[in-house]
Amino acid sequence: xxxxxxxxxxIFWENGFSYEAQYRGDTWLKLFSNLFxxxxxxxxxxxxxxxxxxxxxxxxEQVYLMAVIWIIADELFVTLFLGSLSNIPLxxxxxxxDLYLVKPISSLFLVSxxxxxxxxxxxxxxxxxxxxxxxxQFDFAVSIWHILITVLLVVVAVWVDYSRVLIAxxxxxxxxxxxxxxDLIGSASSLGRYPLSIWPKTLKIIFLTIVPIxxxxxxxxxxxxxxxxWYGVLYAFLFAxxxxxxxxxxxxxxxxxxxxxxx
Amino acid sequence: MKKYxxxxxxxxxxxxxxxxxxxxxxxxxxxxxxxxxxxWFAIYxxxxxxxxxDVKMMMSYFYFMPLVEIITVxxxxxxxxxxxxxxxxxxxxxxxxxxxxxxxSEECGWKPLRGFFIxxxxxxxxxxxxxxxxxxxxxxxxxxxxxxxxxxxxxxxxIAMIVGLVSxxxxxxxWIKHFWWVLSTFTMGYLAPITFYPEYIQKIxxxxxxxxxxxxxxxxxxxxxxxxxxxRELVVGLVWFGIFFLIIRLMWxxxxxxxxxxxx
Numbered sequence: 001x002x003x004x005x006x007x008x009x010x011i012f013w014e015n016g017f018s019y020e021a022q023y024r025g026d027t028w029l030k031l032f033s034n035l036f037x038x039x040x041x042x043x044x045x046x047x048x049x050x051x052x053x054x055x056x057x058x059x060x061e062q063v064y065l066m067a068v069i070w071i072i073a074d075e076l077f078v079t080l081f082l083g084s085l086s087n088i089p090l091x092x093x094x095x096x097x098d099l100y101l102v103k104p105i106s107s108l109f110l111v112s113x114x115x116x117x118x119x120x121x122x123x124x125x126x127x128x129x130x131x132x133x134x135x136x137q138f139d140f141a142v143s144i145w146h147i148l149i150t151v152l153l154v155v156v157a158v159w160v161d162y163s164r165v166l167i168a169x170x171x172x173x174x175x176x177x178x179x180x181x182x183d184l185i186g187s188a189s190s191l192g193r194y195p196l197s198i199w200p201k202t203l204k205i206i207f208l209t210i211v212p213i214x215x216x217x218x219x220x221x222x223x224x225x226x227x228x229x230w231y232g233v234l235y236a237f238l239f240a241x242x243x244x245x246x247x248x249x250x251x252x253x254x255x256x257x258x259x260x261x262x263x
Numbered sequence: 264m265k266k267y268x269x270x271x272x273x274x275x276x277x278x279x280x281x282x283x284x285x286x287x288x289x290x291x292x293x294x295x296x297x298x299x300x301x302x303w304f305a306i307y308x309x310x311x312x313x314x315x316x317d318v319k320m321m322m323s324y325f326y327f328m329p330l331v332e333i334i335t336v337x338x339x340x341x342x343x344x345x346x347x348x349x350x351x352x353x354x355x356x357x358x359x360x361x362x363x364x365x366x367x368s369e370e371c372g373w374k375p376l377r378g379f380f381i382x383x384x385x386x387x388x389x390x391x392x393x394x395x396x397x398x399x400x401x402x403x404x405x406x407x408x409x410x411x412x413x414x415x416x417x418x419x420x421x422i423a424m425i426v427g428l429v430s431x432x433x434x435x436x437x438w439i440k441h442f443w444w445v446l447s448t449f450t451m452g453y454l455a456p457i458t459f460y461p462e463y464i465q466k467i468x469x470x471x472x473x474x475x476x477x478x479x480x481x482x483x484x485x486x487x488x489x490x491x492x493x494x495r496e497l498v499v500g501l502v503w504f505g506i507f508f509l510i511i512r513l514m515w516x517x518x519x520x521x522x523x524x525x526x527x
Contacts, residue, residue: 025433026433026438029433029438029439030437030438030441032438033438033439033441033442033445034441036442036445036446037441037442037445040445040446040448040449043449044449044454047454047455047459047460048302048306048455050459050461051306051313051459052306052309053309054309055302055305055306056305056308171283174283175281175282175283175284178283178284178287179284179341180284180287180288180291180338180341181287183287183291184287184290184291184294187291187294188294191294191298194302198301198302198304198305199301200301203298203301
């Protein structure tokens with residue numbers, strides 16, 4: 001069983017690489033566009049810190065670190081899931097989901113992992129270099145234990161991202177043309193680059209529960225810099241598991257009520 | 264003219280029919296006023312005034328932003344991109360319709376309903392946020408607002424159209440959409456007024472159409488811009504209107520020749 005899934009997943013990766021190799025022009029343009037985006041994020045931080053020395057106790061270096069961790073988690077998510085998940089509304093509108101449902105493999109696995117975006121991987125690697133430079137430049141004093149937990153929390157961030165984007169796209173079973181939901185998620189996610197302490201209590205709760213954007217950067221960096229308690233780390237793992245469980249349940253619920261749009 | 268009015272009506276009916284999509288657009292427009300003021304509140308704890316903006320002025324800037332944005336913003340690149348990629352563009356090669364005007368009319372059809380929802384939300388939260396806002400006394404400069412809005416709507420649409428038409432030459436249009444999203448976030452003043460940027464960046468922006476799309480109407484509403492500067496930006500905007508007009512014409516002419524449709 002697992003072997004079958006691994007074999008299929010390997011084919012998805014190979015397809016991802018052949019796609020990038022086939023459309024090299026697009027790949028380079030996307031890479032350029034992304035580098036421009038990263039530059040804009042850093043310029044924004046510079047603009048903010050040209051007016052202040054810290055934001056609610058977070059200095060420039062720590063905010064840079066938040067931005068880099070956020071980009072790393074985001075690129076991992078983009079590489080592994082975004083291409084597939086953002087396609088769900090179109091699959092439903094065009095009636096192509098039928099093809100996924102009749103295959104002898106989990107339909108959720110197919111709609112989640114079919115399209116691997118290799119370009120996200122290039123950007124992920126670029127960010128690892130930036131991360132290394134940042135650590136070297138600003139001399140963060142952190143223990144190996146903190147680094148290990150932070151790496152795990154980045155995985156949790158990707159897991160949470162996957163679940164919430166899946167849940168949002170499942171709504172297209174009921175509201176046909178909501179393909180723009182992924183743009184909204186993208187805009188909302190970008191707010192995860194700011195320290196949680198900025199927001200009032202209500203928004204803090206929302207960002208840790210209903211709209212979980214605090215997971216993508218704040219929790220990993222707050223843990224790395226010793227600002228996030230151990231029970232907060234535990235909460236992150238439990239929440240990721242719970243949200244994933246909810247997403248799977250919601251998918252199964254939606255599939256049962258799906259009526260094909262194809263002829 | 265009558266046929267474009269009909270397309271406008273169809274766009275409006277589309278907005279009514281696809282309420283889910285409309286709601287997401289509204290949420291996206293409202294996101295900034297709900298979130299970004301808190302970032303700036305945190306920064307203003309260490310400052311009283313930044314680049315002539317005090318905290319109340321800053322909150323007003325974000326409060327009025329969705330209103331201005333809903334008037335000028337254009338998302339037409341999504342529709343243009345999918346029509347080119349799905350071959351739907353072929354319909355317009357044989358119909359007695361100007362494709363650009365068709366898109367403009369359809370896009371404008373979405374605006375009234377989106378605007379209605381945003382104004383409703385703004386009015387609903389007004390009593391809550393009023394103590395944090397600085398509402399300036401109306402000045403004569405407000406008379407310039409309709410002109411600025413008209414030029415802003417057209418320029419925003421032209422840029423979105425160019426972004427969409429790039430799909431004639433690329434396999435995927437997501438990179439150019441992403442590029443425009445990044446550029447607009449930074450250049451239009453979504454994160455902070457442009458006056459917060461270093462002076463050389465402001466000077467560069469002064470030669471671009473970007474301030475007219477969001478920043479200038481907002482600053483007219485807040486009365487933080489001189490009439491001379493508005494006039495200067497209008498002149499720059501008109502020049503860009505001409506440039507974009509030629510670019511779109513050229514792109515459409517060259518792009519439509521590349522269309523290769525396989526179908527029934």
